[in-house]
Amino acid sequence: MANKDILVINSNGPLRGEVKIDGAKNSALPILAACVLGTEEIILDGVPELKDVEIMIEVLKHLGSKVEYIDENSLRIDSSNINTCETPYELMDKMRASFVVMGPLLARFSKAYTKAPGGCNIGARPIDLHLKGFNALGATSIVDYDQISIEAKDGLKGNEIYLDFPSVGATQNIIMAATLAEGETVIENAAKEPEIVDLASFLSKMGAKIKGAGTSTITIEGVEKLTGTRHTIIPDRIEAATYMLAAAMTGGEVKIVNAIGSHIRPVIAKLIEIGAEVEEVEEDDVIYVKADHRLKSTNIQTLPYPGFPTDVQAQFMALLTVSEGESRIQETVFENRFMHVEELSKMGAVIATSGNRATIAGVESLHGADVRATDLRAGAALVMAGLVAKGETRVSDIYHIDRGYSHLVEKLTELGADIKRVTIEA
Numbered sequence: 551m552a553n554k555d556i557l558v559i560n561s562n563g564p565l566r567g568e569v570k571i572d573g574a575k576n577s578a579l580p581i582l583a584a585c586v587l588g589t590e591e592i593i594l595d596g597v598p599e600l601k602d603v604e605i606m607i608e609v610l611k612h613l614g615s616k617v618e619y620i621d622e623n624s625l626r627i628d629s630s631n632i633n634t635c636e637t638p639y640e641l642m643d644k645m646r647a648s649f650v651v652m653g654p655l656l657a658r659f660s661k662a663y664t665k666a667p668g669g670c671n672i673g674a675r676p677i678d679l680h681l682k683g684f685n686a687l688g689a690t691s692i693v694d695y696d697q698i699s700i701e702a703k704d705g706l707k708g709n710e711i712y713l714d715f716p717s718v719g720a721t722q723n724i725i726m727a728a729t730l731a732e733g734e735t736v737i738e739n740a741a742k743e744p745e746i747v748d749l750a751s752f753l754s755k756m757g758a759k760i761k762g763a764g765t766s767t768i769t770i771e772g773v774e775k776l777t778g779t780r781h782t783i784i785p786d787r788i789e790a791a792t793y794m795l796a797a798a799m800t801g802g803e804v805k806i807v808n809a810i811g812s813h814i815r816p817v818i819a820k821l822i823e824i825g826a827e828v829e830e831v832e833e834d835d836v837i838y839v840k841a842d843h844r845l846k847s848t849n850i851q852t853l854p855y856p857g858f859p860t861d862v863q864a865q866f867m868a869l870l871t872v873s874e875g876e877s878r879i880q881e882t883v884f885e886n887r888f889m890h891v892e893e894l895s896k897m898g899a900v901i902a903t904s905g906n907r908a909t910i911a912g913v914e915s916l917h918g919a920d921v922r923a924t925d926l927r928a929g930a931a932l933v934m935a936g937l938v939a940k941g942e943t944r945v946s947d948i949y950h951i952d953r954g955y956s957h958l959v960e961k962l963t964e965l966g967a968d969i970k971r972v973t974i975e976a
């Protein structure tokens with residue numbers, strides 16, 4: 551009989567106190583993949599303890615890298631003896647972000663292979679921009695039903711690449727592939743996320759020549775080889791935003807430590823617009839959030855950075871379910887990212903959707919229910935809803951939450967929440 555964990559939450563008043571944000575999952579994953587490019591020892595600090603990070607470490611180990619923890623959040627990685635260029639199906643299937651290992655493999659060994667988790671999955675979350683970039687650098691990509699083979703028989707050569715959409719993963723893959731290519735690569739309409747800047751600064755410490763990261767034009771001048779370095783992962787802006795919203799939703803007062811306000815401008819702006827108090831102490835990477843009355847409604851449209859992050863859409867929707875008045879959310883980055891609507895509705899939220907638009911009619915209160923974390927951020931949204939709902943909320947499928955929030959139960963408990971992880975027999 552299999553065991554599975556659920557979260558059991560009862561409302562327990564406003565969140566109060568201090569919470570420390572961990573290193574960014576979405577920075578750690580591509581930076582771990584980038585370690586494949588280096589032939590010398592690398593040390594990474596601020597690595598968050600997350601399922602997704604474990605999977606990326608498994609990918610590196612499978613390829614032949616030596617990876618060891620030197621303390622709870624620091625890793626030593628040595629990729630001098632990589633012995634295969636094939637990432638196995640299981641690891642790619644567990645986490646699509648594993649695909650960012652393809653660029654580094656291609657750069658260093660002129661070949662990269664994997665099995666993809668079935669044709670329709672690729673259709674739902676495509677990799678066409680990644681492949682377009684690799685091909686522009688002189689590689690040939692062959693995608694059979696589930697086998698992806700990318701080879702650059704004559705090595706990679708710099709080129710100009712225009713991305714039809716500023717995809718985060720494609721920008722990262724192309725930057726990494728270009729670091730060891732011959733000549734100059736220019737990526738136009740590149741993603742501008744802070745995680746791109748973090749990756750570029752890590753690669754630069756390894757000896758890469760990259761200009762313009764954080765703008766829509768990134769230029770990479772290929773170098774002969776990349777060396778070892780030591781780097782600290784930036785704080786997780788999505789985790790910070792989640793705790794800020796949870797603090798505001800419960801009418802609490804929380805000090806968020808290790809949080810960079812400039813990485814989450816739209817979230818802060820929207821929180822202030824709906825009536826929360828937000829104060830930043832930039833030099834200390836600290837943000838204070840306080841709300842002592844019912845918050846108001848607003849309209850949100852998700853966009854690539856520096857727009858409102860799609861990864862905070864579900865959590866902001868949870869907050870708006872109990873705000874005063876009618877709010878609207880338009881999701882423009884992902885096609886199918888309203889799966890939390892049905893679950894929030896089970897808790898008494900009043901939400902109508904039409905395509906990529908949702909209208910939320912704020913209610914006085916939510917009630918506890920049995921709900922399912924349909925994805926990572928949806929899971930966080932349901933936990934937030936559980937913090938204010940009357941009665942008990944039981945969130946299942948929390949492996950999604952484990953992918954992206956380290957020590958969630960401990961951190962929320964420290965802030966005064968009544969939340970427990972319970973193992974049930976399935």
Ligand code: UD1
Nearest residue numbers: 576647675676677678679680716717718719720861883884
């Ligand atoms: C990254 C983040 C994820 C975040 C997303 C958008 C990581 C590990 N994950 O995902 O948390 O939600 O950015 O901020 O960093 N697309 C294509 N073709 C491609 C690639 C993407 O059409 O080749 C589309 C996707 O289907 C999606 C949109 O572009 O609709 C955004 O995807 P992308 O920016 O690539 O997100 P990820 O890198 O997968």
